[in-house]
Amino acid sequence: MDKSEKLALSLSLTLLVVFMGAIVYASVAKNIEVPTCITDVEPFTTDTLFQTGPDEYELQMVSRMWAFQPSTVRLPAGSTVDLYVTSQDIIHGFKVEGKNINLMAVPGTINYLRVKFDEPGEYLFACHEFCGAAHHTMAGRFIIEEGLDEPETEDGGV
Numbered sequence: 491m492d493k494s495e496k497l498a499l500s501l502s503l504t505l506l507v508v509f510m511g512a513i514v515y516a517s518v519a520k521n522i523e524v525p526t527c528i529t530d531v532e533p534f535t536t537d538t539l540f541q542t543g544p545d546e547y548e549l550q551m552v553s554r555m556w557a558f559q560p561s562t563v564r565l566p567a568g569s570t571v572d573l574y575v576t577s578q579d580i581i582h583g584f585k586v587e588g589k590n591i592n593l594m595a596v597p598g599t600i601n602y603l604r605v606k607f608d609e610p611g612e613y614l615f616a617c618h619e620f621c622g623a624a625h626h627t628m629a630g631r632f633i634i635e636e637g638l639d640e641p642e643t644e645d646g647g648v
């Protein structure tokens with residue numbers, strides 16, 4: 491084996507180890523999860539928010555032309571949300587400003603991601619997949635409040 495081949499091979503193996511280390515670091519130390527696509531469950535058709543534990547909620551988000559249901563979600567600060575997103579018609583996107591949430595809303599499937607809202611404030615979310623004439627109106631928001639007793643959702647304009 492030629493010297494340059496050995497160098498290329500050892501460089502490739504080093505990069506592989508570095509990339510694997512980055513994945514392990516992200517999942518273990520940073521607790522970053524990869525979005526999951528659930529294909530073996532019939533997609534829901536209505537939106538739902540319910541509590542699954544102390545400071546833990548499950549949100550089922552429905553997207554359709556051209557709105558998210560619910561469009562407003564109020565949660566207490568420190569909430570962990572199991573977020574399930576589906577679409578009723580065509581492919582939409584679901585991106586939350588200021589959070590590491592970027593899901594596709596695909597008809598016939600459910601996409602899942604767990605997210606924690608520690609800081610109070612408003613987190614806008616919007617469709618990031620062009621989906622027609624009123625795509626630019628397809629948005630909503632999470633409102634995270636300190637000491638909120640009754641989490642709730644609303645439909646309608648943002």
Ligand SMILES: [Cu+2]
Nearest residue numbers: 582617621628
């Ligand atoms: Cu859309």
